[in-house]
Amino acid sequence: MAQKPMKIRAWMDGERAMVKAIIFHPMETGLRKDQKTGKKIPEHFIKEVICKHGNKTVLNCLWGTAVSKNPFMSFRFNGAKSGDTVSINWVDNQGNKESTEAKIK
Template identity: 45%
Template sequence: MSDIKVRAKLEGNETVVKCLMNHPMETGLRKDSKTNELVPAHFIQEVICKWKDQVVLTAAWSGGVSKNPYLSFKFIGGAVGDPVEVSWKDNKGESQTETSQIA
């Protein structure tokens, strides 16, 4: 159903991480145009990003984030070849994790 595309690049002493998460991100407030019934809420609630098993970013999201969210952030440190892991959990208990190496 969902996947995460992660790219991490070392720029000086900062690591720039960019990720695209494939997820419907339904608020629970939109009506289906065919049935006129509310589409059930289905959105990412928590995003955790790690560098070498050290948490460098935690985000709490809600239904107000757009479909297929894009996330970009920087952190100090990292070296070429180090692993960067991005994970999310949604309100239906589903989760996804992807790991990439710093380029």
């Protein structure tokens, strides 16, 4: 399945770095039914998202199916400067992975 890339925006908000990201993912709960076939759509959701500043993990997200489709997230952390790299890695329950980087503005 062709995945659209995720979008990351990172910038300095005073002393702190602010990160906002959207990951394009269906986040199926496993409860919905296909309207045409009546069969249940299998669960397909992101389980873990690891956000790094350089090599240091700043945020580790564990998600369940209650997180919305095309998940949005934002967070803040200290100790960064303009030009540093922020990366976001995710893995879903079907083993798909994606990793994207952004520079802090």
